[in-house]
Amino acid sequence: MKHLPLFNQISKLSNSLKVFKKNFFGVPFLAFFNIMTLLILGGVSIYAKLNNKGRGVERLFSDPFNFWFPYEGIFTGVSEVLGCLPVAICAFTFGVLRQKDRGSRSAIFLFFSALLLGVFYLDDRFRMTLIMSRLGISKKIIYLCYGSAVFLYGVKFWRYIKTTHYLPLVAAFLLFAISRLEDLLETPHQALHAMLEDGTKLLGLVNLALYFWYVCHHEVWRHFQQSENR
Structure with missing residues (x-):
């Protein structure tokens, strides 16, 4: 490299920068999220250093x-993985479908499904309900808001849901309701409390992940079939 003329080195550097720019800025939001993450980490590091x-x-x-x-919390970890799967699958499938018709019924359904499930996942992962309850907001009010959101979601998309194999979805929300009710009742027996609160949630997440995997797989397959028939 050192024996090459200077202008050849500059040319190679310029080409490398072009390749980097093409890959880094060619992926939507890649630059934004990398920069934001670096800013957050840098800000936390500076704060920690100064204080x-x-x-x-x-x-x-x-x-x-x-x-x-080592098995401690293993079901919690599995629940966290299962909780983010439907959100990711719905968001990805919505991105695929919106390229064809962003106003389609299935695309809108998957968008609001990703939004609703994303809120639930963030609440569960970052203990938002617990934090709000410690700030004086009743858990009953919080669960009433979530229940209302699920009810409106069901009313809005029931016609579409009926066209799918919806039993796992209904079972999932019923199991989540049992889990939240158990959290309010606080059964004194530890094993029973864990099974009724966390066990039902785990089973609900299994059904939820399988339901949206099937629905999204079906929608993507139909999308590609329609594209091939054109």
């Missing part, structure tokens, strides 16, 4: 792991 909060930063990345009980 001697290095231990606090470490806690942001710490893993809840118990060496003596």
Whole structure:
């Protein structure tokens, strides 16, 4: 490299920058989210340095792991994975369908499904309900709002849902309702409480993930069939 003329080195550097720009800025939101993440991490690092909060930063990345009980929290981890799957699948399928017809009934259904399930996932993952309850907001009010959102979602899209194999979806929301009711009742028996609250939620997430996987697979397959027939 050092034996090449200077202008050849500059030309190669320019071509490398073009390739980088094409790949980095060619993917939607890639640059935005990378820059935002770097800004957040940089801001947290500066704050920790100025206020001697290095231990606090470490806690942001710490893993809840118990060496003596490696199975601890395993079902919670599985639930978190299953919880984000329907959101990702619905969002991706909506992105595929909107290229053909962004106003189609299935695309709108999947968009609001991703939105609703995304709110539920964020609430569960970041303990938003627990935080709000500690701030004085009753859990009953929070669950009433979520229940109203699910009811409106069902009323709005019932005609479309009826055209699908909707039993897993109905079962999932019923299981989630049982889980939330158990959280309010607080059964004294620990094992029974865990099964009724977290066990029903896990089973509901299994049904939810399978339902949206099937619906999205069917919609994408139909989309490509229509494209081939044109």
